[in-house]
Amino acid sequence: xxxxxxxxxxxxxxxxxxxxxxxxxxxxxxxxxxxxxxxxxxxxxxxxxxxxxxxxxxxxxxxxxxxxxxxxxxxxxxxxxxxxxxxxxxxxxxxxxxxxxxxxxxxxxxxxxxxxxxxxxxxxxxxxxxxxxxxxxxxxxxxxxxxxxxxxxxxxxxxxxxxxxxxxxxxxxxxxxxxxxxxxxxxxxxxxxxxxxxxxxxxxxxxxxxxxxxxxxxxxxxxxxxxxxxxxxxxxxxxxxxxxxx
Numbered sequence: 428x429x430x431x432x433x434x435x436x437x438x439x440x441x442x443x444x445x446x447x448x449x450x451x452x453x454x455x456x457x458x459x460x461x462x463x464x465x466x467x468x469x470x471x472x473x474x475x476x477x478x479x480x481x482x483x484x485x486x487x488x489x490x491x492x493x494x495x496x497x498x499x500x501x502x503x504x505x506x507x508x509x510x511x512x513x514x515x516x517x518x519x520x521x522x523x524x525x526x527x528x529x530x531x532x533x534x535x536x537x538x539x540x541x542x543x544x545x546x547x548x549x550x551x552x553x554x555x556x557x558x559x560x561x562x563x564x565x566x567x568x569x570x571x572x573x574x575x576x577x578x579x580x581x582x583x584x585x586x587x588x589x590x591x592x593x594x595x596x597x598x599x600x601x602x603x604x605x606x607x608x609x610x611x612x613x614x615x616x617x618x619x620x621x622x623x624x625x626x627x628x629x630x631x632x633x634x635x636x637x638x639x640x641x642x643x644x645x646x647x648x649x650x651x652x653x654x655x656x657x658x659x660x661x662x663x664x665x666x667x668x669x670x671x672x673x
Contacts, residue, residue: 620645629654
């Protein structure tokens with residue numbers, strides 16, 4: 428299998444209305460079928476299925492995976508809940524996979540090489556309470572939200588939260604970490620994020636020298652974010668995001 432070029436992130440956004448999840452899922456692997464059988468609640472089942480559909484469709488849109496049948500591409504979760512891709516014969520491909528759900532949508536992204544750890548998040552814009560902002564945002568982030576115009580405040584708070592989630596996914600820790608250990612440091616342009624990816628500044632307190640790259644865009648009532656933690660062999664400024672139509 429040919430390796431995909433480095434410094435690239437492929438992503439897609441899938442709407443529940445595009446996928447028939449009610450009449451079987453022959454595109455799941457046997458292990459995924461067993462996992463599905465354990466999911467009792469319809470909302471959780473739909474989210475899980477839509478995420479797997481998005482991941483398999485995204486991967487099969489790429490040359491390296493195009494010849495594989497969907498059930499041969501398996502998405503597992505490691506003990507910490509991080510999604511991991513498994514190919515036939517137990518092969519673990521390079522790169523990382525990330526999935527997020529919100530409302531009727533699933534967002535999936537995959538990195539193109541071993542030197543790029545990524546996380547992506549999807550959130551519906553909604554009001555975050557003052558207690559929420561106090562508990563989960565850093566002082567800099569709280570100031571950022573409070574400084575936003577009233578009509579932009581919910582958007583800015585949602586965007587900051589989503590970027591933090593994307594960073595924690597890239598680190599492989601999720602919400603097990605105190606969310607104040609990562610920080611969105613961009614200030615002026617947050618309310619102006621539109622329907623194209625915009626690069627933003629982020630950092631983390633665990634290692635202030637880590638070369639983070641992060642982006643955000645808006646789609647209607649939703650914000651999409653992505654964060655990348657490049658290794659030594661990857662220039663953060665060279666990373667490109669490529670939407671795949673599935």
